Amino acid sequence: xxxxxxxYMARMKHIKRWGLRRNTIQENDQEHSHLVSMFAHAxxxxxxxxxxxxxxxxxxxxxxxxxxxxxxxxxxxxxxxKYFNPGIKKAYKEIEKLASEKLFDYLPEDMKESYRPLLFxxxxxxxxxxxxxxxxxxxxxxxxxxxxxxxxxxESAQEAIRISIYDMNLPAAExxxxxxxxxxxxxxxxxx
Numbered sequence: 001x002x003x004x005x006x007x008y009m010a011r012m013k014h015i016k017r018w019g020l021r022r023n024t025i026q027e028n029d030q031e032h033s034h035l036v037s038m039f040a041h042a043x044x045x046x047x048x049x050x051x052x053x054x055x056x057x058x059x060x061x062x063x064x065x066x067x068x069x070x071x072x073x074x075x076x077x078x079x080x081x082k083y084f085n086p087g088i089k090k091a092y093k094e095i096e097k098l099a100s101e102k103l104f105d106y107l108p109e110d111m112k113e114s115y116r117p118l119l120f121x122x123x124x125x126x127x128x129x130x131x132x133x134x135x136x137x138x139x140x141x142x143x144x145x146x147x148x149x150x151x152x153x154x155e156s157a158q159e160a161i162r163i164s165i166y167d168m169n170l171p172a173a174e175x176x177x178x179x180x181x182x183x184x185x186x187x188x189x190x191x192x
Contacts, residue, residue, distance in 0.1 A: 005106040008072045015071050018142070020078040021157070024149040029068045029076065032138055039176065040064035040134035047130060047172035055126045059117070063131045066118040070099035133173035136165045137181065144184045 012030035044060040047053035068076075074095055100119040107115055121128050143158035165173055183191060 001108070003106050003108055005103060008103060008106065009069065011072045012068065015068070015076050017076050018078075019076060021146075021153045022151065023153075024146055024151045027142060029071055033065055033068050035138045035141070036067060036131065036134045037061055037064040039137050040131050042180070043130050043134055043137075043170075043172045043176050044127075046175050047126070047170070050175065051171050053126065053172070055130060060127045060130050062118055063121055063127055064134055066115075067121075067131055067135060069103055069119060070096040073099035073102060129168065129170060130172070133165060133168050133170050133176075136161055136168075137173065137176060140165060140177075141181060141184050144181065148185060 012033060013028050015029040017027045017029065017032055040063070041057065041061045044053075044055050044057045047055050048057070097120075104112060104115065104119050121131075140158060140161045143154040143161060146154040147158060162177075165177060
């Protein structure tokens with residue numbers, strides 16, 4: 001019997017991000033998830049090595065890979081709309097849950113339990129908090145890149161996202177911000 005699960009996941013490359021802003025370089029969910037996975041992995045390493053944490057690095061990385069999975073069904077709803085008011089936020093969370101259930105149903109029975117924590121993450125864990133920090137840092141980096149191309153469309157978003165990262169009170173994410181994000185402002189020749 002065939003399963004549509006990975007055919008849906010492969011469609012992440014068709015889900016465009018930042019729909020309400022003019023983009024110099026378009027970004028899709030697949031690219032975004034790859035970057036979030038790398039950032040989340042690094043933040044988890046920092047959390048465990050510098051800050052005495054014991055987060056599951058494998059789980060963090062895989063949560064990051066699948067954190068946008070419902071969007072292959074729902075599409076990307078712009079953040080200002082998604083969080084416009086508590087009613088919209090709650091309704092969208094329910095839509096995302098239904099999308100995750102649909103994807104989950106596409107998996108073969110003997111694989112479902114391995115994918116359950118990835119499609120229905122426990123949002124109260126340090127692993128999920130690390131992924132959310134990486135997700136925000138990825139958005140922050142997108143703002144840096146767009147601003148470096150002279151696209152002021154991302155100016156207000158950059159500051160709001162920066163504040164939201166520090167408001168998470170996750171020292172490892174703050175370390176990542178201080179040590180790794182400044183380089184995104186540099187041209188390739190300046191990285192040598």
